[in-house]
Amino acid sequence: MNNEEKKLRIEIFENVKKIYKQRFKNDKFIPGETIIPFAGRVYDEKEMISLVDSSLDFWLTAGRNAEEFEDQFADFFGVKSCSLVNSGSSANLIALTTLTSPSLGEKRLKPGDEVITVAAGFPTTVNPIIQNGLVPVFLDVDVETCNVDANELEKAISNKTKAIMLAHTLGNPFNLDKVMEIVKKYDLFFIEDCCDAVGAKYKGKNVGSFGDIATVSFYPAHHMTMGEGGAVLTNDLKLSRIIRSFRDWGRDCYCEPGANDTCGRRFQMQMGTLPYGYDHKYIYTHIGYNLKVLDLQPAIGLEQLKKLPDFIKTRNNNFAMLKQMLLKYEKFLILPKATEHSEPSWFGFPITVKDTSPFKRNTIVEYLESKKIMTRMLFAGNITRQPAYIDINKRVVGNLEKTDIIMNDTLFIGVYPGIDDQRMKYISSIFDSFFERYV
Known part of the structure; x- marks a missing residue:
């Protein structure tokens, strides 16, 4: 970036500040007239400037902001890997679908397998179970905590049970001691839906760091926002690779946008019944999606994360x-x-x-x-x-x-x-x- 462009950007950012101040200068609460929402976005000129800065780069797909945000958000949760997706709903879809990967061997989830969840919750915790041909097993909840009645968990186990997928309702962690006891006893996969619970802790440890995979939403109603957006988190680097494959069309290649030969073997592989040397960028090991974010979104998220x-x-x-x-x-x-x-x-x-x-x-x-x-x-x-x-x-x-x-x-x-x-x-x-x- 040359000095002239830097100068122009500074001028633009100063005008963005003025727009922000102009927009909210008459913002005041009038009892009985001003609506008090149940949730909403809270931001200042810093998010607007970061968004404009990213738009001026015109690197629209995931780029420098996405990479930086994924690193910082993983650190916040205390996990090894964060993969951004375009919504919290997509995060749940990718998390559950990851567990169907053939690369997980006999433990992988297959159609007809059962996944324990609760009936009192949001549809997108349940939908991926159904969409993958699996069977949701519905448990009751405790009214005061609005969370799964963990003492009933073992009653839900059958010879088809392969996973547990639960949300920490309204930011209140469920009984992770009991859930983890059942997970270990029956060797189950465990997904934590943290879309309403960013920053919650259980025995001093962040929720989202207990299970195999965790999910987060950045919808405007949630703890922080990118407008839309979500994240899939894990401590398992093998699962991280699968997560990114399902997110990125199902391809085997893990190059970031703009990179070409991260593995150093782009034209030196033979997979499936493809010819030797077929371009690794176009080899697909999963039936995936395209659920990536625009770099504009984590540009907002980086400022939100500070708050x-x-x-x-x-x-x-x-x-x-x-x-x-x-x-x-x-x-x-x-x-x-x-x-x-x-x-x-x-x-x-x-x-x-x-x-x-x-x-x-x-x-x-x-x-x-x-x-x-x-x-x-x-x-x-x-x-x-x-x-x-x-x-x-x-x-x-x-x-x-x-x-x-x-x-x-x-x-x-x-x-x-x-x-x-x-x-x-x-x-x-x-x-x-x-x-x-x-x-």
Whole structure:
């Protein structure tokens, strides 16, 4: 880059700062008028400048920003490998599909094998199981933690069980001691869906570093954002190679974009029934996808990653404030609790209306929404009751009684960093005004 271009870029970046300030100069909270989202992106001029800087390079596919982000994000989690993909949903698809690779030998997942998961969750934790011709085995959850009832795990085991795939719900880790005990006892693969739980810890160790593979989402609602985007993490370098193969069309070559002969044997291999010396860049050992990111996305992510520790701290502080303000209404509500031995990184604040309460969930949801406080259900509720999943090949352990409680009686509200003290005071006043008729 010559000096003239550097000078022009500096001028552009100064104007980007001005645009950011102009955009938010009149941004103020008006109680009862300003919507309080359950989640949202939090950023400043640094993300905008990084994005513009990357766009000016015009290296649109994954490049220098992707490589730098993958290294830093792997370090954050304390794992050896991070592979960026275009969404958290794609991350889950790649993670599960990786375990079907023929290179894993007899342990690989094959159609008809069973994967244990929960019915109370988000579809993209379950969909890859179905999409790979595997059978989801649905377990019930604990209402207070919204996580798998780990004491029921062993009941789900059959001679077809090959893997466990679970999400740390709303940033609250599930009982990893019990899960890992079952994983080791039955020699199972284990995928941790950390899309809602970046930065959460169990016994001082980051979630996402326990299983064979972990996944993350960078959708705007999550702990940090790239707009879209996701990541697949692992400590197993063999799995890392397979992950990147499935992400990159299924090719055997692992050259980064722009590289040509990383292995040093590009024209010196014989694979399948191809002729000797066939270009390694065009040899495919998996039936894969193209799920790469644009370099524009990790350009944003690198700035977001710098803010992530403060984001997590603010989320947890907001959670603590909400719990303190709602303790006086425990007569009516089941409030969330952290899993034993865990340090959550809260994504949301779940609230379950007790069946003895004089009102139903819809009553409080409609009231909060009317006061501009956004609410959400706990994702799919009981996914086995969703239209798309009624007739799938599945196995259900027990009657999913607690999952149905969550489906019927649970909502959650936001704790994201955009909720400041002023907004928190307003939320508190609205809850008080709702409950004054019942207390």
